[in-house]
Amino acid sequence: MDKKILLISTSPFPYGNASSNTMITYIKGFNENGGDSELVCLFPNLKPIYKIAPQGVYEGVPYSYLLNKVHFSSNKILRYCELHFFVIFKFRSFIRKLAKKYDLSVIFFTHTNRSFYIFSAICHYYKAKVVFTACEFPEYIKVIDDNNRRVRFKKYCKFIDQFVFETKTLEENYKSLLNDKMDSIVIPATMLFEDILECKKTTTDSYIAYCGSIHSDEKDGLSNILYAFADFHKDNPHVKMIFVGRISNQDYQYKLREIVEKNKMQDSVVFTGEINRSVYVNYLVNASLLVVAKGANSYYTGGLSSKVVEYLFSGNPVLMVASDDFTYYLTHNNNVFFINDNLPETISDAFSLLFSDSNMRHRIGTNGKDFAYHNFNYHNLCSELYKFIK
Structure with a gap:
């Protein structure tokens, strides 16, 4: 058969x-x-x-x-x-x-x-x-x-x-x-990446991006990202913060917008909402820094965030809490920038350090992209999985 x-x-x-x-x-x-x-x-x-x-x-x-x-x-x-x-x-x-x-x-x-x-x-x-x-x-x-x-x-x-x-x-x-x-x-998390590799940088604007659906602080840690950005932005007014993707929790979005308004960041923080794939990838590839702030003890733990895998393929530096099994794959200050917790002051300090050294950002991003291609390539991983199931 x-x-x-x-x-x-x-x-x-x-x-x-x-x-x-x-x-x-x-x-x-x-x-x-x-x-x-x-x-x-x-x-x-x-x-x-x-x-x-x-x-x-x-x-x-x-x-x-x-x-x-x-x-x-x-x-x-x-x-x-x-x-x-x-x-x-x-x-x-x-x-x-x-x-x-x-x-x-x-x-x-x-x-x-x-x-x-x-x-x-x-x-x-x-x-x-x-x-x-x-x-x-x-x-x-x-x-x-x-x-x-x-x-x-x-x-x-x-x-x-x-x-x-x-x-x-x-x-x-x-x-x-x-x-x-x-x-x-x-089998680690697998993602489509060909369109990410093909996309070219088209802007010199500086912005930090969170790319993916907006759901909750337990899953995404976006409130702390905003508080961190508010502090960082005082000395770096030229840098914007862009949240790219679908908003699956409207109440959570209202909470985030309140933080933006309270800190008078309406001109520096953008929520794109749901957009098509090509526009999403363009935001991803053109970012100066990609961030995710899920805590180490989050309810959503155990697996490898597909968001981080997608981030790595962009060739941009990734800032994240040292959590889950990513700590076994990635190396701090080589192909990722790990922080110990997702407190606003910790994230803000990392923002400042990374934006003070463009060579560091480029090195981390380039190494992350190379690591992703050789370790999170779905063509290779799915071939291995197919043989296992067959």
Whole structure:
């Protein structure tokens, strides 16, 4: 039988979270190696502002929404049925059909919970290999960590045949939770990078950029970035601060804008909002410095931030807290500029130091780009992953 790899996501595509980028690179990488792969979104949970076909090809990636629709029904009863019943019946039929025709592997981009247990059990029943990807510590345990939940978590993982972890730390964490000898591989976060490498600098304006969706201080640390910039800007009025990307939390945006207004930085701080990919990449490549200020003890830990990987490919210096497994990959003052915490004064001091030495910024940025190309290149990583799954 021919081999087929199915990627299953509970997030919408292509306008979902960072996992959308990972799934694109997986499919591109698999198909480069002669694979046959496609993406299926379990739920019609695309935000109403987006209008796309329920099936098609995006960035060379064949995708479909399982229920042949991209938005949930407005009727509450129908919505409940779509979420809890229709999708299970359709998934069972879908997997049964493919398993008859192919040697099937199913890669899940989901949380480990009761729903995942049902979907993985269906795959197991029809002899499809179940592959689970983990980019952060398990949500089910992070919310409440007690013995009963650990027992249930182990049950939910019962039908997983192979694991794909973003970091060695995650792999060790899952092994401690499952107390099991697992078949696993560590594949760092993967991102599309060709358009970043092709983009040329077109401006000499100096600005610090945060590129990516705006969500929360726990995930992004943007309040502290603003407080740091307010202090730094007093002596560096020519430098701007630009937040590039979609704002997924409006209340959080209001909080950030209050900080801007309180410090009278309206002319120096820009929020672009959602923009197309080419404009996004242009901001990324033309920045003088790229920053992310997620704390070392953030709720969102364990994996490798795809944002940082994207930053590195830009060739611009990256300022970040020394956290997660990036400390095992990157070297301070060589291919990244690490700080010990995300306090405003720490960030401000780093801003001042980096802008006092353009040669340092250039060296760190150039080395970071070279490191990313040789260590976070999705063509190489996905080839390795394809061989593992196959």
